[in-house]
Amino acid sequence: MSLSKSYIPQLTLDFLSQEIYSLTNRESANSFLMDTCGVRSFFDNEAEFTALKRIIYENITPDNIVNRxxxxxxxxxxxxxxxxxxxxxxxxxxxxxxxxxxxxxxxxxxxxxxxxxxxxxxxxxxxxxxxxxxxxxxxxxxxxxxxxxxxxxxxxxxxxxxxxxxxxxxxxxxxxxxxxxxxxxxxxxxxxxxxxxxxxxxxxxxxxxxxxxxxxxxxxxxxxxxxxxxxxxxxxxxxxxxxxxxxxxxxxxxxxxxxxxxxxxxxxxxxxxxxxxxxxxxxxxxxxxxxxxxxxxxxxxxxxxxxxxxxxxxxxNDKFVSSINKYKQSSHIDGYSRLIWRSGMKHDCSKVMELNQIEAYYTNKLGEKIFIEDNIVYRLLKSSDLKNIDVTSSRKFTIVTQRKIGQDTSYIKQELPKTYQYLCNNEQYFSSRKSSIYNGKPRFSIFGIGDYSFKLHKIAISGLYKKTTFSYVGPDKSKPMMLDDTCYFIGFNAKAQAKIAQFLLNSQIVQSFLNSIVFSDSKRSINKDILMRIDLYKVYKLFSFDEVSSYSDCITYSAWESFKNEIEAKDIVQPTLF
Ligand SMILES: C[S@@+](CC[C@H](N)C(=O)[O-])C[C@H]1O[C@@H](n2cnc3c(N)ncnc32)[C@H](O)[C@@H]1O
Structure with missing residues (x-):
């Protein structure tokens, strides 16, 4: 029963109550209502007209509220x-x-x-x-x-x-x-x-x-x-x-x-x-x-x-941008980045793969105390950790089971027995991961991992926030820090190189360019496609060594020159699954 009294304003109900006696059937009611308000075929069938009469005579209760x-x-x-x-x-x-x-x-x-x-x-x-x-x-x-x-x-x-x-x-x-x-x-x-x-x-x-x-x-x-x-x-x-x-x-x-x-x-x-x-x-x-x-x-x-x-x-022209005016001022740096932006590591298993360190042991999200070797435990940063310009510590840790996608993980059993035992104890969490990317892959596989993940010095940005500032992520006691898959980064062997990249990326021209192409109402405002459009070589050419050297003590002239060589290099094509 879809017609209910609750849809009929009181004034209309009063009006219909008076007129109903002269309306004998659906045709006469439809024709009368069409003359009154222009609505064609007010009642699609006799049952609907009968329902109206029932409402008027019997004052029935409204429909149940349904999930809409x-x-x-x-x-x-x-x-x-x-x-x-x-x-x-x-x-x-x-x-x-x-x-x-x-x-x-x-x-x-x-x-x-x-x-x-x-x-x-x-x-x-x-x-x-x-x-x-x-x-x-x-x-x-x-x-x-x-x-x-x-x-x-x-x-x-x-x-x-x-x-x-x-x-x-x-x-x-x-x-x-x-x-x-x-x-x-x-x-x-x-x-x-x-x-x-x-x-x-x-x-x-x-x-x-x-x-x-x-x-x-x-x-x-x-x-x-x-x-x-x-x-x-x-x-x-x-x-x-x-x-x-x-x-x-x-x-x-x-x-x-x-x-x-x-x-x-x-x-x-x-x-x-x-x-x-x-x-x-x-x-x-x-x-x-x-x-x-x-x-x-x-x-x-x-x-x-x-x-x-x-x-x-x-x-x-052929570019889709969020602010045409800002874009016109910065479009000259729109191009292709010779350095490949990467998204961070993905494991889809946070219950057992995201750890906190408490004195000599770790804890996981299940509240368990974990005693494992430190060898493949790394500091882990999430988007919310990239608030500062320099990030040298983290709240979380993670287990990095592979150095590249698809790597055989049987080495863990031989070399790291406690870690192996921990992973085996929690295998159910790995095997119940929904994403098909893990199908047919070695046990405890992760994604978003490669040589680039192990670079000691990284420049990183969150994909989740509107802020377009780039952070420097340094090593923790000569061990690189990992980023999760909500972050994007480029990695460097030397701090000076990373600091030069950070200086260029946080420059006004790059910031203005990003603001002109980022749609802030998108779920992931910053993504790999956007970052790959920053032509760092064109940005590099806008600055002199004197300008950049005052940014960080570690930036030497030779670092400035070798950075140029790296971003000038042509046709670096690397597989970029994630
Ligand atoms: C966002 S509401 C807006 C309703 C109305 N246009 C307004 O502005 O108040 C969307 C409406 O679309 C109707 N709707 C959803 N799917 C529909 C469909 N497949 N065909 C016709 N209407 C549909 C819903 O019942 C709802 O009334």
């Missing part, structure tokens, strides 16, 4: 919906309004309230109670605004991923169109964990620019799939769109413009406070733009509330 997580359900409040409409209202002579996943209908009411010229409106929603709520809200809207002219309104109970937008686009081609709303906020991998089938269906049509590519990915946002599908169908209309989405969706769509060349232009991103509006910690924004005339490859970013301009991001 798989529907990415974050209903836009009335105030935010009105603010969004007024933001695009400027030239507001829209004739057709489409709300692709209309929920409780607040965008629809905000649009009907402000845009007088609407002659046709379509709302789609998968959850029947919301369909009811929207229909009754519209009825209520026209009852309280009797002077407003009604439009041809269709609130459709359907799945946005199977709905026939091709036909709708054809039928509305001549109408000035506004697509407005707030598509679901959930990713397909989250749906996987919920065992939900609320997913786009495979299309395989050449018309589906980018859609197949997107939905073929292992992780994509449902909202993005909705938006991409709508753009495919409506890009040749006259009109605009205003869609509340996760900010990453806007970045992805602008990024894919180079390949997909969808006819959307005048793109704007208005950053909202999702915590305050939806009580959820997500970066979200209103994405606005127009259809049909040009193809934009860049997007202007504003604060939604103050309208203060923040950034202009998108494509500059």
């Amino acid at each position: 997580r798989e529907f990415g359900d974050y209903q836009t409040n009335e105030s935010l919906a009105s603010q969004c409409v007024s933001l695009i209202e400027g030239d507001s002579d829209y004739e057709f309004i489409l709300e692709p996943t209309c929920g409780k209908g607040n965008f629809i009411i905000a649009a009907l309230n402000s845009i007088e010229s609407v002659s046709k409106l379509v709302g789609i929603e998968i959850y029947k109670p919301y369909v009811w709520e929207t229909k009754f809200k519209i009825l209520s809207f026209y009852l309280t605004n009797p002077d407003k002219e009604t439009a041809d309104i269709n609130i459709i109970h359907a799945d946005v991923f199977t709905y026939d937008f091709k036909k709708l686009a054809k039928d509305t081609k001549v109408l000035k169109t506004l697509i407005i709303g707030n598509p679901p906020w959930i990713t397909n991998s989250e749906l996987g964990t919920l065992d939900s089938s609320n997913l786009p269906k495979k299309k395989n049509s050449s018309l589906q620019k980018g859609f197949d590519a997107l939905t073929g990915k292992s992780n994509f946002d449902l909202g993005e799939a909705v938006v991409v599908n709508l753009f495919n169908h409506f890009q040749y209309h006259r009109g605009s769109f205003a869609l509340l989405v996760k900010s990453i969706v806007i970045k992805n769509i602008v990024k894919s413009q180079r390949k997909n060349k969808v006819k959307i232009y005048d793109l704007h991103k208005y950053v909202i406070n999702a915590k305050a509006e939806f009580d959820v910690s997500v970066n979200a924004s209103l994405f606005t733009g127009s259809f049909g005339v040009e193809i934009s490859y860049t997007c202007l970013e504003y604060d939604f509330y103050t309208k203060a301009e923040k950034l202009n991001f998108g494509w500059v």
Whole structure:
């Protein structure tokens, strides 16, 4: 039973209570309600009309609240919906309004309230109670605004991923169109964990620019799939769109413009406070733009509330950047790093592989005391340990079972019996690791390990934080420190070399360059691809030995020269699995 009294505003209920006696069947009720508020086929079948009568006569109880997580359900409040409409209202002579996943209908009411010229409106929603709520809200809207002219309104109970937008686009081609709303906020991998089938269906049509590519990915946002599908169908209309989405969706769509060349232009991103509006910690924004005339490859970013301009991001020639202005000032160092950036070590076994040192023994996360040889125990740094410019100690330790990926680990049994015993005692934790990278590998295998891990001097950065400062990670009593897989680093044999690299990487030009290409609302703002774009040789040439030598006592002229040789070397290609 999806129709419940709770969806019907009191005023509308009073109105229906008076009229119900003259409405004998579904047809007469539908025709009466169409005249009153423009909504077509208010009741899809006789059972729905009967349900309404029952509500009015018997005052039944509301539906149970169901779990709405798989529907990415974050209903836009009335105030935010009105603010969004007024933001695009400027030239507001829209004739057709489409709300692709209309929920409780607040965008629809905000649009009907402000845009007088609407002659046709379509709302789609998968959850029947919301369909009811929207229909009754519209009825209520026209009852309280009797002077407003009604439009041809269709609130459709359907799945946005199977709905026939091709036909709708054809039928509305001549109408000035506004697509407005707030598509679901959930990713397909989250749906996987919920065992939900609320997913786009495979299309395989050449018309589906980018859609197949997107939905073929292992992780994509449902909202993005909705938006991409709508753009495919409506890009040749006259009109605009205003869609509340996760900010990453806007970045992805602008990024894919180079390949997909969808006819959307005048793109704007208005950053909202999702915590305050939806009580959820997500970066979200209103994405606005127009259809049909040009193809934009860049997007202007504003604060939604103050309208203060923040950034202009998108494509500059063949580079995708987070701030076009900053990028223009630093683009000359955009290139390829001759030094290979690495991510740290990965073991997926923190319960037994992350150790604390207490006097002469270690403890693990299971609270056990561990007495093992020190030989393959190394200090371990995590992202949160890279706060300082120089890092020479650590809170944690780890066991480095291999010196390179795939190395046979049987040596541990012969050479380090206590370590071997400890690892064997905890073998279950290793064998239950989910990632397939460990399949068929020697016992106690780790990843993100190679000669580079054993360099004594490293320059490192966290992949998790917005901060772009590089830390020097020195050895602990001639033993290198390891980094975990949330960090990236380059390793050196000599401290002077590492310090030169640190000086160059923390220089204003590199920092400005990073700020121009890093998207701070991404989960991993810093990653290997970004770091590999810093052409250290070009940076090197901007500085003199005198400037760099004052940075650290250990930097000699010969170190400065040999650093140059290292970064000048051509075509160093190393396997970079992690
Ligand atoms: C983020 S909420 C926003 C609702 C409404 N647009 C608003 O702004 O308040 C997303 C809506 O999409 C609906 N939805 C989720 N999956 C859907 C699907 N496959 N087809 C149609 N609607 C869907 C949810 O039920 C929910 O009402």
